[in-house]
Amino acid sequence: MNINMELIDELKRLKKEHRAVILAHNYQVAEVQDAADYVGDSFELSRIAAKTDADVIVFCGVKFMAESAKILSPKKTVLLPVKEAGCPLADMADVITLRKMKEKHPDAAVVTYVNSSASIKAESDICCTSSNAVKVVNSLKEDKVLFLPDKNLGRYVASHTDKEVIVWNGYCPTHNVINVDDVKKIKVTHPTSLILIHPECQPEVLKMADYIGSTAGIIKYAKESKSRSFVIGTEEGLIHHLKLENPSKEFFPLHEQFICPNMKKTTLEKLVGALEKMEFEVKIPEEIRIMAYNALEKMLKV
Ligand code: 13P
Numbered sequence: 001m002n003i004n005m006e007l008i009d010e011l012k013r014l015k016k017e018h019r020a021v022i023l024a025h026n027y028q029v030a031e032v033q034d035a036a037d038y039v040g041d042s043f044e045l046s047r048i049a050a051k052t053d054a055d056v057i058v059f060c061g062v063k064f065m066a067e068s069a070k071i072l073s074p075k076k077t078v079l080l081p082v083k084e085a086g087c088p089l090a091d092m093a094d095v096i097t098l099r100k101m102k103e104k105h106p107d108a109a110v111v112t113y114v115n116s117s118a119s120i121k122a123e124s125d126i127c128c129t130s131s132n133a134v135k136v137v138n139s140l141k142e143d144k145v146l147f148l149p150d151k152n153l154g155r156y157v158a159s160h161t162d163k164e165v166i167v168w169n170g171y172c173p174t175h176n177v178i179n180v181d182d183v184k185k186i187k188v189t190h191p192t193s194l195i196l197i198h199p200e201c202q203p204e205v206l207k208m209a210d211y212i213g214s215t216a217g218i219i220k221y222a223k224e225s226k227s228r229s230f231v232i233g234t235e236e237g238l239i240h241h242l243k244l245e246n247p248s249k250e251f252f253p254l255h256e257q258f259i260c261p262n263m264k265k266t267t268l269e270k271l272v273g274a275l276e277k278m279e280f281e282v283k284i285p286e287e288i289r290i291m292a293y294n295a296l297e298k299m300l301k302v
Contacts, residue, residue: 004031007035007269007272008035008268010272011035011268011271011272011275014272014275014276018275018278019054019056020054020055020056020057020058021038021048021054021056021057021058022035022036022058022060022271023039023045023049023058023060024045025039025040025041025042025045025061025062025065026039026216026235027061027236027237027238027260027263028060028061028237028266029237029266031268032060032271033237033240033241040216041129041131041216042064042065042068042129043068044216045059046069046071046072046073049069049078054076055076056077057069057078058271058275059078059079059282060081060266061085061263061266062263063085063086063087063117063282064087064090064115064116064117066078066080066282067118069282070118070284071118071293077281078281078282079274079278079279079282081271081280083279083280084262085262085265087262088173088262089115089173089200090115090116090117090120092149092168092169092170092171093112093116093117093148093149093168093170094120095123098120098148099123102123105144105146105166107142108145109125109126109140109142109144109145110125110126110145111124111125111136111146111147111148112128112148113127113128113133113147114129114296115149118284118289118292120148121291121292122288122289122292122295123291125140126140126299127298127299129214130153130213131213132302134161135302136299136302137161137163138161138163140163142163143163144163144166145164145166146166147165147166147167147168148170149168150168150170150171150172150200151167151168151169151171152171152199152200152202153199153200154167154168155203156199156203156206171200172200175198175200175234176200176202179202179204180204180205182254183195183205183233184208186231186255190231190252193229194210194227194231195208195209195211196209196211196212196218196221196222196233196234197233197254198212198214198233198234199213199214200234201233218232218238219238222242222246222249223246228249228250229249229250229251230242230249230250230252232251232254233254234254235258235259235263237260237263237264239251239252
């Protein structure tokens with residue numbers, strides 16, 4: 001038996017012993033996606049987590065995602081297999097600066113992308129994902145919005161609303177580095193492919209897309225499209241999922257280095273180790289969890 005088969009057997013045994021469910025984000029390495037019970041975008045995974053009757057949720061992703069699962073499922077034990085799997089974008093927003101911004105713009109609604117810490121969500125009026133950000137902003141009664149932490153998603157929202165949008169200066173280093181020349185190059189090598197891009201990319205890059213959407217949106221679009229060839233403008237892990245669901249279609253990364261180092265920290269060994277040692281448990285002070293829950297709950301109503 002090869003090492004991966006042994007690990008998978010051990011994982012099955014541990015899952016049963018702890019009544020655990022394994023969730024993996026679309027950017028995880030292929031072996032982790034294959035070992036998971038569910039693979040998806042951050043928020044759909046948290047909703048699955050809230051609905052399961054498992055006692056333990058192992059969230060293979062980055063910290064803010066495991067936190068969202070805990071916010072929605074406070075009675076369950078939520079494990080993040082790699083403690084250091086953080087999100088630089090989420091870390092670009094801090095509570096002190098946010099409070100100062102709120103004082104400066106008391107008439108603005110605070111709209112926070114789910115790629116943020118529980119403490120930032122707790123300070124917000126409402127959350128959004130990359131797929132519903134425009135809809136969330138347009139649903140608000142306020143004419144002014146403070147959008148955080150992603151400036152690219154914020155600018156994308158600003159271009160789809162009449163409201164005034166004040167954009168926080170954060171960005172995802174993996175998406176933000178992609179530039180117009182990268183898209184021009186790929187259009188030369190793959191002239192017939194449709195180009196599907198995540199809204200965390202820069203506005204000039206988004207202008208060159210055939211479709212702009214979240215990882216879940218890109219999956220849906222590729223599945224429903226009559227086209228057979230696609231360039232994927234987001235973290236390369238999504239391509240594994242896309243190929244599995246669409247074996248007769250072709251998918252190419254927009255850039256060879258479209259890789260999130262934090263998402264790649266979780267391996268099959270670390271996943272098994274997390275359930276063996278029951279670590280690393282996500283804990284959120286109840287007061288913050290309730291406030292963050294309210295911001296997420298408001299988004300769900302929209
Ligand atoms: P979605 O899976 O919600 O599209 O976002 C993933 C993400 O974290 C982008 O950096």
